[in-house]
Amino acid sequence: MIFKQLYEKDSSTYTYLIACEETGQSVLIDPVIDTVERDLLALKELGLGLTYTLETHVHADHLTGAKKLKEFAGSQIVVPAMEQLPCADLGVSEGTPFMVGNIKLEPLFTPGHTGKHHAYLLDNGMQKVVFTGDALLIEACGRTDFQSGDPVKLYESITQKFFTLPDETLVYPAHDYEGRQITTIGQEKNRNPRLGNNKTQDEFVAIMNNLDLPYPRKIDFAVPGNEACGECPGDVPEEFRGPCDVVDLPQELIRAVRAGDQG
Amino acid sequence: MIFKQLYEKDSSTYTYLIACEETGQSVLIDPVIDTVERDLLALKELGLGLTYTLETHVHADHLTGAKKLKEFAGSQIVVPAMEQLPCADLGVSEGTPFMVGNIKLEPLFTPGHTGKHHAYLLDNGMQKVVFTGDALLIEACGRTDFQSGDPVKLYESITQKFFTLPDETLVYPAHDYEGRQITTIGQEKNRNPRLGNNKTQDEFVAIMNNLDLPYPRKIDFAVPGNEACGECPGDVPEEFRGPCDVVDLPQELIRAVRAGDQG
Known part of the structure; x- marks a missing residue:
């Protein structure tokens, strides 16, 4: 198993990269839109593609990187099934293991x-x-x-x-x-x-x-944005728009990650 | 692999139990004389014998349980080879993995x-x-x-x-x-x-x-005692002698642990 704990400073979020060495399948748990390029570089360095992104919940403190990662790396967006998000590709539920290659993740409600x-x-x-x-x-x-x-x-x-x-x-x-x-x-x-x-x-x-506690800085755009799997709403304030506006990344990075994808 | 983290209150020591499920071999890293019976009960509960005790060093804050565990459970006493302790059964050195069944422990000097x-x-x-x-x-x-x-x-x-x-x-x-x-x-x-x-x-x-820092409470008897793999010196003060004086444990416990020993 390949395992990495990645950190996003602005929201103090940990994103977890887990990959099955035998099958090459991989998942990022709770990726952040601010660190999509960093995540892709980590995958590239490991010779991996990205099979799935997986959310624990609809976050209020950051936008998920799920949608951009899907666009760049071709990953499938996985969320708790009961969220019923039309933008998701797959839903998970307690009682049904979610397999990443040979690695079994058990969802706990x-x-x-x-x-x-x-x-x-x-x-x-x-x-x-x-x-x-x-x-x-x-x-x-x-x-x-x-x-x-x-x-x-x-x-x-x-x-x-x-x-x-x-x-x-x-x-x-x-x-x-x-x-x-x-x-x-x-x-x-x-x-x-x-x-x-x-x-x-x-x-x-x-x-x-x-x-x-103080009112969360990003909640007004993060919740609707995350209900759309990381599609940035139009009203993201200027100071937070940077990651939303990233629509291009180096082609060589994209190619490497897509080539690494065995999933 | 079976893994348990065990705690000895008086010296705030963690003892680690690691066992290989395929072979039944097991090791206790840094066992404490005060908790020999607790360790044997943990092994019994898991259906295990005790193959080895393994020290990180000659401790100054507690007496090792190595010698008593050897007496009760038949385990071999393993220490860093460079300690050159005549009481030890095996020595380990950096560069030579120590195998507990199929589990590889790499000593780091x-x-x-x-x-x-x-x-x-x-x-x-x-x-x-x-x-x-x-x-x-x-x-x-x-x-x-x-x-x-x-x-x-x-x-x-x-x-x-x-x-x-x-x-x-x-x-x-x-x-x-x-x-x-x-x-x-x-x-x-x-x-x-x-x-x-x-x-x-x-x-x-x-x-x-x-x-x-204050002078360690037990150092005067712990160091010579641990150089003898947990043989209690004669001068252990009354307040600390209790674990030294344990020479009998329930036969049923001893039998169960010895029966669990596959190593």
Whole structure:
């Protein structure tokens, strides 16, 4: 298996590249429109094409790179099936593994940050590995005060879907704002200040309802843009338009990634 | 592969259980005398025997469980070859992989905390995984002010042997004092306050030489005891003698672990 953790600075987003060496199939989990060229360069360097992009949810803090990656690399856009996005090529649901070549990703329905959020679980033969999206972060969790957020549901998702995994399970979040890269289920059960140490649902809900967070900078265009799989809406403010306006990339890069595509 | 991270509270030590499912061979990295029964129960629960115990170095903060585990479970005692401990059954050296069934552990000579410290590197097929002993800890490192410690050597070990590994490499330390379980090479390169962010050797040495740490509680008996592979010296103080005095364990536990031994 090929695995890379990639970081997008502006929204502090982690994008995960996973590829099956035997088949050459690959996926980018939660790619960001700002780093489409960086992602393609990473694929090229590894001699890979891009088979799929896969979203954990409709993001409010950044635009997905899914649509541009499809245009440049020919990847298929995969989202939680219940999102019912007409722009997506494939939908995933809990109970039905999503295969990237021989690598099995198990979708976990984990609402609370958004109503249709999914995490993805795999087993690397040594540890279980869960890509928790914005549901569980390192010593934190996604906010629950906009879109279809619901702290009661997030508490249930984390305690029932994540905290029941083995303590050694590796947790790769969609964000970290302090340069941390990884945690484990055991570590979060012990140390997460919002719901570690057996905090009750009421305690968690009280914490979440009193975070007093600022209005997200990009939410007004990111949500409609992500519901269109990363099509930039017309009203993206000037300061954020740069990545939307990228319509050409070096032909040699595009050719290399398309040539790498075995999927 | 079977993998478990086990924790010993009194010395905040992590012991790692790794076993090869195909062959049934197993190893405990850095077992602690206080938790020998807990380790045997973990093996029994997994239907495993114990093939090897493996030390990263001669510890000063706890007594190893190696000798008692050998007595109870029949395991072989493995240490860095250059330690030249007459009590050991096998020695490992950088450049010669140590096989636990089909699992390949690569010893990395990483002096600085002690003069003969070794770390162990494996590849789980998704990430590289390094058991860093006391050389590199989470946002910290082992002290260099006793035994054969040397901050210049530790700087070289960490920057040349660890920081040259891929950023995604999982780092499992021998200790954490705040309940954290894991870090990555990338995270330590960014965040380690002693040598992250490209700190120079001089900066690191200055930090290490000014830590002003207390004299280790157990060093006076732990070092000679560990040089004897966990044989308790006669002068272990009363408050720490408990684990030394354990000479019997339930026969059913011993039988189960010995029956599980395929190694």
